[in-house]
Amino acid sequence: MGKIRILVVDDSPFIHKAVTRAVNTTKEYEICGIAKNGKEGVEQYATLKPDLVTMDITMPIMDGLEASKIIIAQDPSAKIVMLSAMGDEQLMVNAKAIGIKGFIQKPFKNDEFIAIIQSA
Amino acid sequence: MSEGNYIELWVNALLKNIQTMAEMEGNPGQTVAQPTIFVSRGLAVIIGITGARSGRIILDINMETARQLSEVFNGETGLEEDNIIDSMAEFANIVSGHGITQVNNLQTNLALMLTPPSVFRGNKINITSPKINAEVVEIDTPAGSVKISVGFEGGS
Numbered sequence: 001m002g003k004i005r006i007l008v009v010d011d012s013p014f015i016h017k018a019v020t021r022a023v024n025t026t027k028e029y030e031i032c033g034i035a036k037n038g039k040e041g042v043e044q045y046a047t048l049k050p051d052l053v054t055m056d057i058t059m060p061i062m063d064g065l066e067a068s069k070i071i072i073a074q075d076p077s078a079k080i081v082m083l084s085a086m087g088d089e090q091l092m093v094n095a096k097a098i099g100i101k102g103f104i105q106k107p108f109k110n111d112e113f114i115a116i117i118q119s120a
Numbered sequence: 121m122s123e124g125n126y127i128e129l130w131v132n133a134l135l136k137n138i139q140t141m142a143e144m145e146g147n148p149g150q151t152v153a154q155p156t157i158f159v160s161r162g163l164a165v166i167i168g169i170t171g172a173r174s175g176r177i178i179l180d181i182n183m184e185t186a187r188q189l190s191e192v193f194n195g196e197t198g199l200e201e202d203n204i205i206d207s208m209a210e211f212a213n214i215v216s217g218h219g220i221t222q223v224n225n226l227q228t229n230l231a232l233m234l235t236p237p238s239v240f241r242g243n244k245i246n247i248t249s250p251k252i253n254a255e256v257v258e259i260d261t262p263a264g265s266v267k268i269s270v271g272f273e274g275g276s
Contacts, residue, residue: 058236086234
C-alpha cells in the first residue's frame with residue numbers, strides 16, 4: 001500500500017522544514033508538493049491530487065481560507081487541515097463551515113502534527 | 121477591554137513562544153510609548169493588522185540573538201542568513217497569530233487578520249509609522265533581547 005501523500009501550502013520555508021521533519025517521523029506519509037501561497041495550492045491540488053493538504057491561513061496572493069473554498073468546491077472529498085498560528089473562535093467556525101477537517105496550531109510538536117492528520 | 125493596543129496580549133504571546141520554541145525564559149521590561157521613528161537593531165519583522173482596526177506589529181532583534189534563537193528553533197547550528205531570516209519571520213508570525221487570536225476572542229467584533237511578514241535587514245534602519253500610535257516592550261532572554269512594538273491607527 002502506498003504512502004498517504006501530503007500537499008503543504010505555506011509561505012514559510014521554516015514551516016516547510018518543520019512539516020518535513022514531522023512527516024519523516026512516520027513511514028505512513030510523504031510530502032508530494034509544496035506551495036507557497038493559496039493560488040499555487042489550488043493549482044498543485046489539481047495536478048497532484050494529494051490525499052491531504054496542510055493549509056496556512058495568512059499567505060500572499062491568496063489566503064488559505066479562499067484557497068480551501070476553491071479546492072473543496074472542485075473536490076468535495078478534499079481533506080484539508082488548517083496549519084496556522086491564528087486560532088480564534090470565529091475563524092474556527094468559518095473554517096469548519098468551509099469544510100476544513102482539522103486544525104493544527106503553530107508551533108507544533110511532531111507527534112501532535114501526526115495525530116491530527118491521522119484523525120482528519 | 122479598552123480599544124488600546126492590547127500590548128500585554130502580544131507580550132504574553134512572545135513570552136510563551138520564547139518558552140515553547142526556544143525553551144528560554146523571557147523577562148519583560150516596562151511598556152513605553154514608541155517614538156514615531158523606530159530604529160531597528162538589525163532585523164525587523166513587520167506584520168500588518170487588518171480588519172475593523174488597522175495596525176502593525178514589529179518584532180525587532182539583532183542578528184546574533186536572531187541566530188541563537190533560530191539555531192534552537194531548528195535544532196541545528198551553522199544556519200545561513202536566509203535560514204535565520206525565515207526562522208525569525210515565522211517566529212514573528214506565530215507570536216502575532218497567538219496575540220491576535222486572544223484579541224479576537226475578547227473583541228469578537230474586530231475580526232482582525234494578519235498580513236504576511238515583511239523582513240527588513242540592516243544596521244540602524246529607521247521605520248516610520250506616522251499614523252500609528254504604538255507601544256513597545258523589550259524582553260530580555262538568555263539569547264539577548266527581543267523588542268516588540270504594537271500599534272494601531274488612532275491607537276491607544
